[in-house]
Every structure is written in structure tokens, then in C-alpha cells.
Amino acid sequence: MEVYPPKYHLITFGCQMNKNDSERMATLLKNLGFASTDSKEEADLILINTCSVRQSAEDRVFGQIHLFKPLKRANSKLIIGITGCLPGRDRDQAIKKKMGIVDLYFPTDQMSQLPRWIAELRPELVNSVDLVEDYMKLVPDRKTTRQAFVSIQTGCNKFCTYCVVPFSRGLEKNRPLKDILDEIKGLADHGCVEVTLLGQTVNSYRAPDAELFSQNNPYTDHFAKLLWEVNQVKEISRLHFTAPHPLHMTDDIIDAMTLPAHLNFIHLPVQSGDDEVLRRMNRRYTSAQFMEVIKRLKAKIPNLAIGTDIIVGFCGETEEQFQKTVQLFKDADIDISYTAKYSDRSGTAAHRAFADDVSNEEKKRRWEVIQQLMEVSVVKKNQRFVGEVVSVLVERHEAPRITDEMLMMPEKIQETIKNQPGLCYGNSREMKLTRFPGTKELVGQIVNIKITRADMWILEGELV
Ligand code: SF4
Numbered sequence: 268m269e270v271y272p273p274k275y276h277l278i279t280f281g282c283q284m285n286k287n288d289s290e291r292m293a294t295l296l297k298n299l300g301f302a303s304t305d306s307k308e309e310a311d312l313i314l315i316n317t318c319s320v321r322q323s324a325e326d327r328v329f330g331q332i333h334l335f336k337p338l339k340r341a342n343s344k345l346i347i348g349i350t351g352c353l354p355g356r357d358r359d360q361a362i363k364k365k366m367g368i369v370d371l372y373f374p375t376d377q378m379s380q381l382p383r384w385i386a387e388l389r390p391e392l393v394n395s396v397d398l399v400e401d402y403m404k405l406v407p408d409r410k411t412t413r414q415a416f417v418s419i420q421t422g423c424n425k426f427c428t429y430c431v432v433p434f435s436r437g438l439e440k441n442r443p444l445k446d447i448l449d450e451i452k453g454l455a456d457h458g459c460v461e462v463t464l465l466g467q468t469v470n471s472y473r474a475p476d477a478e479l480f481s482q483n484n485p486y487t488d489h490f491a492k493l494l495w496e497v498n499q500v501k502e503i504s505r506l507h508f509t510a511p512h513p514l515h516m517t518d519d520i521i522d523a524m525t526l527p528a529h530l531n532f533i534h535l536p537v538q539s540g541d542d543e544v545l546r547r548m549n550r551r552y553t554s555a556q557f558m559e560v561i562k563r564l565k566a567k568i569p570n571l572a573i574g575t576d577i578i579v580g581f582c583g584e585t586e587e588q589f590q591k592t593v594q595l596f597k598d599a600d601i602d603i604s605y606t607a608k609y610s611d612r613s614g615t616a617a618h619r620a621f622a623d624d625v626s627n628e629e630k631k632r633r634w635e636v637i638q639q640l641m642e643v644s645v646v647k648k649n650q651r652f653v654g655e656v657v658s659v660l661v662e663r664h665e666a667p668r669i670t671d672e673m674l675m676m677p678e679k680i681q682e683t684i685k686n687q688p689g690l691c692y693g694n695s696r697e698m699k700l701t702r703f704p705g706t707k708e709l710v711g712q713i714v715n716i717k718i719t720r721a722d723m724w725i726l727e728g729e730l731v
Contacts, residue, residue, distance in 0.1 A: 273311040274301065274302050274303070276306065277303065278313070280318040281324060281351065282318065284418060284467070285316050285318060287416045287465060292381070293407075294408040295381060300392075300393070301392075311345065313348070315348070315349050316351040317350065317351035317354075319351070319356050320431065320432075320612075321612075332347075332368065346385065347371070348372070348373070349366070350373050350378065351435075352432070355434065356431045356434045374437075377402075378405075412457055412711070413711045414662070415461070416462075417447060419442050419465065420439060420442065420471075420472055421442075422440050423439055427538075427548055428615060429578065429581065430615060431615055434614055434615075439471065441472055444475075444480065451503065452500055456502075458502075460713065461507070462503050462506055462507070463506075463508065463509060464508040465509060466510075467510070469508045469509060469511055470490045471512060474493070477489060480492045488519035488520055494524070495526060497528065498523075498527065504527075504528055506529050510534055510535075512536075516535070521563055524567070524568060525568060530696045531571055532571065532697050533564065533574070537554075537599070538578050539577070539578065539591075540554045541591040541592060543588065544581055544584055548578075558595070570697075572603075572697040573599060575599070575603075577592060577596070577637055578607050579633035579634050581609045582622055582625070583624060596641075596644075601641065602644070602645055603645060606638060608633075608634050611623040642723055646721070650721050652718040652726050653720065653721050655717070656715050656731055657697070657699070658696050659703075661705070661709045661711060661712050664692075664710050667685060689704070689706065690703070690704060691703055691704070691709050699726050702725055716730060
């Protein structure tokens with residue numbers, strides 16, 4: 268059977284870091300002569316890049332594997348691979364054994380061995396087995412040219428007791444400054460205007476080649492220095508990072524956030540507003556220390572929009588302790604919270620040391636309390652944009668929709684509707700989703716929009 272070019276089907280779960288890893292995997296497979304396919308039936312290789320942060324994410328992987336069983340029965344040569352966080356934390360392969368039909372099972376940092384393993388299983392699919400030593404040296408195969416996520420660090424040293432990342436991704440490893448800046452300059456040369464720096468605790472970045480920082484770089488903190496260096500790449504006019512750790516929010520970093528390219532938004536995970544819960548989570552700060560960071564941020568950047576992560580129903584969390592999170596949410600004047608109900612993960616310290624003793628109903632109730640608080644607060648905060656002009660990078664365009672009812676209308680009216688400009692969508696510098704009437708030619712451009720209406724999840728306006 269003719270197999271060339273062989274095809275791969277790649278499924279990605281989880282965070283931006285996983286998506287960025289998948290872009291690297293796509294480059295590796297492309298270099299190997301593979302073509303991407305949306306059809307799993309056509310694929311010679313199916314890869315799932317997994318997330319292991321919550322049980323529900325792992326359950327979805329099992330759901331996918333179940334769907335692939337008939338494909339494997341019909342084509343025994345089909346290679347099925349699992350990578351990402353799940354193999355990283357499943358060191359004794361107990362979870363793999365339950366899956367049955369998996370041929371390749373490797374943590375992300377072993378991705379560079381993929382050509383060799385494919386060659387061992389199906390030599391006819393591989394045109395060469397040139398290996399790169401470090402998968403972070405692979406240039407991600409990105410779908411968009413105007414925006415890019417750039418990983419500056421992998422792994423984590425913090426060992427929060429509920430988290431699998433230090434086990435699944437290993438300890439913190441920082442990319443050389445040279446590689447990061449070469450990647451960003453290369454992106455800028457190809458039209459990129461917005462960069463998001465990625466790391467598990469992105470602001471703990473330490474450059475292994477610190478001697479390459481510019482002589483006139485004014486900062487001492489390495490992450491602040493990196494923000495300054497990226498600000499010197501003049502094409503990059505929108506800069507952002509995720510996720511910082513409150514412990515490392517130095518004055519240098521806060522000052523570097525006032526440099527021109529930086530977006531007017533920070534996502535700073537707090538997880539809980541109660542000191543005892545924070546201690547059991549091993550977050551290494553108190554609620555007062557978190558609030559002190561917020562105070563310093565707001566003193567420098569008064570209109571900064573703030574996002575956070577909160578876990579409700581962590582082991583032993585009482586109502587009184589939960590109420591402290593509610594209070595902190597109000598005091599910090601949070602714009603958006605990604606709130607999670609605590610999910611017990613085997614292999615973590617919390618799993619070994621504490622009982623997951625808050626009922627699911629109570630977790631759900633606490634989740635709803637935070638959600639409602641956020642919804643009330645975000646509407647109020649978004650209202651302040653009405654009448655203001657915001658800068659938006661246009662990400663997508665929606666053509667005018669012709670509904671079944673419209674098809675009943677006279678052709679002339681249908682034609683008029685079809686010739687409407689449609690709607691453009693993009694984020695403001697506060698990372699607020701913004702919608703306005705505009706043509707598809709605006710996609711990729713940075714435009715000024717006068718806001719006429721503010722809703723919970725969207726600002727609406729007109730092109731200035
Ligand atoms: S800082 Fe904590 S929550 Fe974040 S990746 Fe590291 S261990 Fe996990």
C-alpha cells in the first residue's frame with residue numbers, strides 16, 4: 268500500500284504550554300515527511316498530547332482511546348501515541364496498562380526521540396532519523412502569524428501540594444536568552460505583533476546565558492530584563508506573560524510592565540484567600556503578601572485588569588476559610604477568575620497527606636459563589652470602558668449570517684445583508700474580548716475601537 272506522505276492526527280488537551288508543545292511536535296513530524304490530517308481514519312499515526320491537571324482531563328483521554336479501538340482493529344499498523352502530562356506523571360505506567368492499545372507513551376521532554384520510535388515500528392514511514400537533542404530547539408509550527416506563544420521555561424520547582432506539574436514536566440528548566448530572543452525576532456520578521464511568554468512560574472526565569480543581556484538593560488531581575496529586551500524588538504507592540512507566581516513579583520518586574528509593549532493585564536494565580544489553606548497548598552505566600560503585590564501593581568498601573576486562579580473545596584477548607592477567599596476576591600478587585608473545584612490527583616502530596624473531604628455539592632456551591640461574584644464585578648468593571656477608545660488586535664471575522672428566515676426575503680434585501688461588513692473580534696490591551704462591525708481585511712490589524720456597550724464577556728463598539 269502506498270503510504271507517502273504518511274499522515275498524523277494530533278489531538279491536544281490542556282493549557283497554552285501543551286498547545287505550544289504540540290506546535291513543536293508538528294514541526295518535528297513535518298521535518299520527518301509527515302502531513303497533518305483532520306481525519307483519524309486517514310492517519311498512520313494518532314498522537315494525543317494530554318493534560319493531567321484534573322481527573323476530568325484524564326477521563327477525556329480514556330474516552331478518545333476508546334474511540335480509537337475500532338480503528339486499531341481495522342488497521343493493526345496504526346500507531347497510537349500518548350504524550351504530555353499523563354505519561355510524565357505515570358512513571359510506573361499503571362495508567363498506561365489500563366489503556367491497552369497504546370504503542371508510544373512518552374513525556375513531553377522525550378519528544379525528540381519520536382522519529383526513532385516511529386522508525387522502529389514502521390520504518391517505511393520515516394525518511395530520516397535526524398534527532399534534535401532538545402525539543403525546545405524545535406521551532407513551533409504555528410497557525411497564526413500575528414500572535415505567538417513563546418515558552419521561556421519548562422517544569423516547576425514549587426511543588427504546590429495539589430499539583431502534578433513538577434512530576435509530569437519535571438523541575439524548572441529555563442531556555443537560553445539567545446534562543447528566546449532569536450525566536451521572537453524571527454516571529455517579528457514574519458509579521459508577529461503580539462507575544463505571550465509562557466512558563467509555569469514565568470517570572471522566576473533565570474537566563475542561563477545572562478551575559479547576553481544588553482549592557483544598557485536597566486533591571487537586575489532576569490525576568491524584568493527579558494521583558495525589557497523583548498520591548499526592544501520594535502515590531503512587537505503587544506507583550507504579555509503567563510503564569511507568574513506572586514512570590515516572584517519583584518519591583519523590577521512591575522516596573523518593566525509599564526514599558527510600552529506590555530498589555531494592561533496580569534493573570535496572577537492566588538488559589539485561596541486563607542493562610543492555613545495556602546500553607547497546606549504549599550503556595551509559599553500569605554493572603555497579606557498577595558494583597559501587597561496587588562497594591563504595588565496598582566500603584567504603578569492603576570487601571571491594570573487582573574485575572575486569577577482559585578481552587579475551591581481544597582482538603583479541609585471550612586466555610587470560614589472559603590469566606591476569606593471571597594473577601595480577597597473583593598479586596599483585590601479581580602476582573603476574572605478561573606475557578607476550579609479541587610480535584611484529588613494521585614501522586615501529589617495533598618493526595619498522600621490530606622483527605623478530600625469537601626463534598627462535591629459544597630465545592631459546586633462555592634464555585635457558584637465565586638462565579639456570581641465575578642459576574643457582578645466584571646459587568647461593573649466593563650462599564651467603565653463605555654465611551655472610551657480601546658486598542659484591539661483583530662483576531663477573527665464573522666461574515667453576516669443568512670438565516671432561514673432571511674432566505675424568505677426578497678433577493679435584493681438578501682443581497683444588502685450579504686454586503687454588510689460582518690463582525691470583527693479581538694482582545695483589547697486589558698484582554699477584554701471586543702466586537703465591532705468590520706470587514707475581514709481588518710484581521711491581523713491593530714485598530715482603535717470606541718466602546719458603545721459593555722456586557723459581561725464582551726465590549727461592543729465602532730471603528731474610530
Ligand atoms: S507553581 Fe504550583 S500550581 Fe503552578 S505549576 Fe508549579 S507546582 Fe503547579
